[in-house]
Amino acid sequence: MTRTVDELRLDGNAAAGLLGALFAFDVTRAEAICDGCGNAAHVGELHLYAAEMGAVLRCPGCDHLMLCATELRGTVRLDMRGIRLLGLPVS
16 A cells, blocks of 8 residues: 555654654754745644654745654764754743
8 A cells, every 4th residue: 555645744743752862852842944935833843754764854834855864773863954043942
């Protein structure tokens, strides 16, 4: 059975476990500004496409690739080229 792209899409909260290996804070609360359209959204609001190899998070506004996280041979790799700025409220 082949699943469609929409059936594979979750929200960014589902990537919390994988991303938690890299960040000492709840990264889903961080605000990410899309480098494609300038849209600001919390990481938990991004569209997640997850597979065994890792996670691809896309902008909910323009579908631009914002963040790609993979785990390979015990190393988590994070590509955030699609995020112009990542911010987290201190309080």
